[in-house]
Amino acid sequence: MVDLDERKKVEVCFSPYLFPLYKEEFEIIVVIDVLRATSAICAAFQNGVKELIPVSTVEEAQDYQKKGFLVGAERQGQIVEGFDFGNSPFSYMRPDFKGQTIVLSTTNGTKSINIAKESGRVVIGALSNLDVLKEWLVKQDKNVLCLCSGWQNKFNLEDTICAGAILDHMLSTGQYRSEEDASIAAKYLFLSAKDNILGYLKASSHRRRLKNLNLNEDIKYCLTPNTCPVIPILDDDRLISVGIDSII
Amino acid sequence: MVDLDERKKVEVCFSPYLFPLYKEEFEIIVVIDVLRATSAICAAFQNGVKELIPVSTVEEAQDYQKKGFLVGAERQGQIVEGFDFGNSPFSYMRPDFKGQTIVLSTTNGTKSINIAKESGRVVIGALSNLDVLKEWLVKQDKNVLCLCSGWQNKFNLEDTICAGAILDHMLSTGQYRSEEDASIAAKYLFLSAKDNILGYLKASSHRRRLKNLNLNEDIKYCLTPNTCPVIPILDDDRLISVGIDSII
Numbered sequence: 001m002v003d004l005d006e007r008k009k010v011e012v013c014f015s016p017y018l019f020p021l022y023k024e025e026f027e028i029i030v031v032i033d034v035l036r037a038t039s040a041i042c043a044a045f046q047n048g049v050k051e052l053i054p055v056s057t058v059e060e061a062q063d064y065q066k067k068g069f070l071v072g073a074e075r076q077g078q079i080v081e082g083f084d085f086g087n088s089p090f091s092y093m094r095p096d097f098k099g100q101t102i103v104l105s106t107t108n109g110t111k112s113i114n115i116a117k118e119s120g121r122v123v124i125g126a127l128s129n130l131d132v133l134k135e136w137l138v139k140q141d142k143n144v145l146c147l148c149s150g151w152q153n154k155f156n157l158e159d160t161i162c163a164g165a166i167l168d169h170m171l172s173t174g175q176y177r178s179e180e181d182a183s184i185a186a187k188y189l190f191l192s193a194k195d196n197i198l199g200y201l202k203a204s205s206h207r208r209r210l211k212n213l214n215l216n217e218d219i220k221y222c223l224t225p226n227t228c229p230v231i232p233i234l235d236d237d238r239l240i241s242v243g244i245d246s247i248i
Numbered sequence: 249m250v251d252l253d254e255r256k257k258v259e260v261c262f263s264p265y266l267f268p269l270y271k272e273e274f275e276i277i278v279v280i281d282v283l284r285a286t287s288a289i290c291a292a293f294q295n296g297v298k299e300l301i302p303v304s305t306v307e308e309a310q311d312y313q314k315k316g317f318l319v320g321a322e323r324q325g326q327i328v329e330g331f332d333f334g335n336s337p338f339s340y341m342r343p344d345f346k347g348q349t350i351v352l353s354t355t356n357g358t359k360s361i362n363i364a365k366e367s368g369r370v371v372i373g374a375l376s377n378l379d380v381l382k383e384w385l386v387k388q389d390k391n392v393l394c395l396c397s398g399w400q401n402k403f404n405l406e407d408t409i410c411a412g413a414i415l416d417h418m419l420s421t422g423q424y425r426s427e428e429d430a431s432i433a434a435k436y437l438f439l440s441a442k443d444n445i446l447g448y449l450k451a452s453s454h455r456r457r458l459k460n461l462n463l464n465e466d467i468k469y470c471l472t473p474n475t476c477p478v479i480p481i482l483d484d485d486r487l488i489s490v491g492i493d494s495i496i
Contacts, residue, residue: 155430181453182403
């Protein structure tokens with residue numbers, strides 16, 4: 001059957017584990033890890049960090065540490081022993097980070113980035129950069145996959161709602177289409193959550209997990225939309241921040 | 249951390265592909281393939297079929313055919329060449345099927361059954377047996393996983409909504425709990441769909457797929473709740489129908 005619909009596609013993948021099922025060519029992959037990796041990355045750029053190197057393993061992070069880099073590492077919601085910071089967005093607001101190169105390894109987020117970069121151009125998505133990201137994506141006119149980082153390979157609610165918000169906006173332009181049920185579900189979940197995201201996510205398992213670690217301030221920050229109007233994209237192996245008008 | 253909550257769990261797994269991530273012990277696994285395998289199975293029992301043997305491959309189905317069994321096989325929504333029926337519920341309403349043993353192989357549904365049976369007791373779920381199934385599950389007081397068959401390993405909307413309906417009822421008794429975000433999402437999706445399931449699923453990809461195959465009557469039948477008050481469970485390698493008051 002010939003596909004007569006020439007609009008570009010925007011779809012949602014619920015977790016990195018499901019990523020191999022998405023065989024089509026997606027030119028842009030939006031990596032989302034709202035609690036907290038991609039929110040932290042947006043906070044870093046908003047606060048003047050020059051570039052950020054995402055690494056998958058703690059060992060890689062240690063190698064960069066030995067070379068004198070500023071390195072953060074988080075596992076299971078907590079800072080890994082021997083590192084100065086993890087993925088709390090607030091730890092990226094230090095004045096001495098301005099203009100610096102930062103290295104970061106987190107449980108889910110940086111792994112997703114490294115899986116995604118083999119397939120398409122990686123862009124960082126969070127609720128904190130939602131509106132500028134949506135506008136920027138529409139301008140690109142490319143096939144887009146929103147890759148949720150999830151929690152230990154499973155679906156999570158906050159990443160899906162963020163993906164649903166992006167998709168809902170892109171579809172509303174008439175310039176894009178979605179075919180997958182996962183994408184439709186993400187949109188439905190966003191639409192029922194949008195008037196009260198904090199309340200809607202009260203039951204989310206990851207929120208409960210972080211609350212048990214006394215990370216309430218982090219949660220509130222990460223779930224507040226549009227605090228960081230930045231577009232971090234992966235250039236080679238480093239994230240840099242590009243302007244809203246740039247076309248890649 | 250000691251788990252002081254002694255309530256049994258009920259969770260939702262979006263597709264067989266994600267099933268390996270659910271390591272906990274689930275004593276009962278509800279296999280759901282609304283469009284159309286589990287709806288067809290419920291229709292078969294409602295219409296007097298004695299037992300139904302689910303097989304994964306077309307080859308196994310052919311072996312049974314050679315032995316003289318009544319055998320159905322479906323792939324990609326269509327009857328496989330050489331077989332008399334696929335997984336249209338209407339094909340199980342033949343009077344000559346009463347009291348018979350039927351063999352069936354389908355794209356997604358029977359595969360899920362065969363994956364699930366290694367882990368727990370398999371029960372068949374569909375919208376067509378929703379209310380009796382919900383009541384029966386509550387009586388069992390066991391850990392329950394609703395396994396959606398999905399479409400080619402991906403999430404699908406109709407199975408998830410059916411799973412969400414089961415979960416919503418079980419949680420409402422106060423006797424069960426859910427911890428996974430996938431389960432919470434299934435419940436949210438059911439709650440927003442429940443007043444108009446047909447309309448809600450208008451955009452679902454599998455519905456579009458079947459519509460293109462002129463299977464509108466099948467869709468309408470499969471999405472109508474409570475047409476078949478039966479509880480098909482797997483006993484050894486065969487599905488049989490048990491009474492609503494039975495405890496397994």
